[in-house]
Amino acid sequence: MGEGTDRGRRVPPGAVAAVLALLAVGALVAAGPWLLDRAGLDETALPWGPPCSVRTDEGTVALSREDARLATTAVALEARGARAPDTSGIDTAVLHRLAEGPPDSPGPVLTCRVAPDSGLRAEELTDSGLTPRAENVREAMAEVFGEQSLGGFEPGGVSDGHGADSAHYDGRAIDVFYRPVSEENRRDGWLLAHWLVAHAEELHLANVIFDDKIWNARGSSGGWWNYDSPDPDDEILRHLDHVHVDVRRGTAPD
Numbered sequence: 095m096g097e098g099t100d101r102g103r104r105v106p107p108g109a110v111a112a113v114l115a116l117l118a119v120g121a122l123v124a125a126g127p128w129l130l131d132r133a134g135l136d137e138t139a140l141p142w143g144p145p146c147s148v149r150t151d152e153g154t155v156a157l158s159r160e161d162a163r164l165a166t167t168a169v170a171l172e173a174r175g176a177r178a179p180d181t182s183g184i185d186t187a188v189l190h191r192l193a194e195g196p197p198d199s200p201g202p203v204l205t206c207r208v209a210p211d212s213g214l215r216a217e218e219l220t221d222s223g224l225t226p227r228a229e230n231v232r233e234a235m236a237e238v239f240g241e242q243s244l245g246g247f248e249p250g251g252v253s254d255g256h257g258a259d260s261a262h263y264d265g266r267a268i269d270v271f272y273r274p275v276s277e278e279n280r281r282d283g284w285l286l287a288h289w290l291v292a293h294a295e296e297l298h299l300a301n302v303i304f305d306d307k308i309w310n311a312r313g314s315s316g317g318w319w320n321y322d323s324p325d326p327d328d329e330i331l332r333h334l335d336h337v338h339v340d341v342r343r344g345t346a347p348d
Contacts, residue, residue: 162292200280205317261340
């Protein structure tokens with residue numbers, strides 16, 4: 095008796111584990127936004143979340159990478175009186191916040207998550223003193239922002255004037271100056287910093303540093319972080335008067 099019935103059947107341990115795993119994932123997905131809010135993050139921190147976001151008065155607005163690039167380019171062009179691309183498909187609150195910044199004080203409002211580069215080749219200096227990747231960043235910035243006050247590189251490369259192991263010594267870094275330090279110049283600097291982060295994946299950026307904040311490609315899921323200057327009394331070391339951008343080193347042979 096009992097043969098051919100369901101009594102006594104055992105569920106395989108693997109099936110139980112699979113069901114529990116699915117339940118755990120479902121709970122994490124459901125609780126994800128709440129947990130992120132408690133941690134001061136947004137959905138860009140989740141691997142399955144949107145790659146970019148902007149914090150507005152109405153809350154955090156998710157963006158595709160393409161929309162982030164379009165929005166930051168449009169507000170940068172409009173700021174210099176140039177013709178901007180059509181942004182009718184983007185939330186006006188996003189465009190306003192990118193153009194004006196936070197109402198209380200200039201600071202970061204946009205962040206993007208980027209994937210690690212694999213097989214990116216190492217590069218040598220060009221005649222400008224920059225690697226080809228860094229030179230590409232300079233050219234891309236010029237197309238959108240026009241003439242800029244640049245430093246941190248020179249023909250033949252630089253060997254001093256920066257911290258130990260600085261990307262400037264490899265020709266991988268550019269400084270874009272916004273002097274003197276003022277609220278207006280800080281807001282202008284954030285236009286560039288946001289544009290760089292929105293374009294970080296295609297430009298192979300490693301770091302963007304400005305105004306006591308740093309965005310790092312490896313930690314991009316966490317957004318902007320506080321930047322610890324070696325001298326809190328030095329405006330230059332705190333990157334208050336310039337946006338620092340550097341590209342990834344690359345490891346594959348040329």
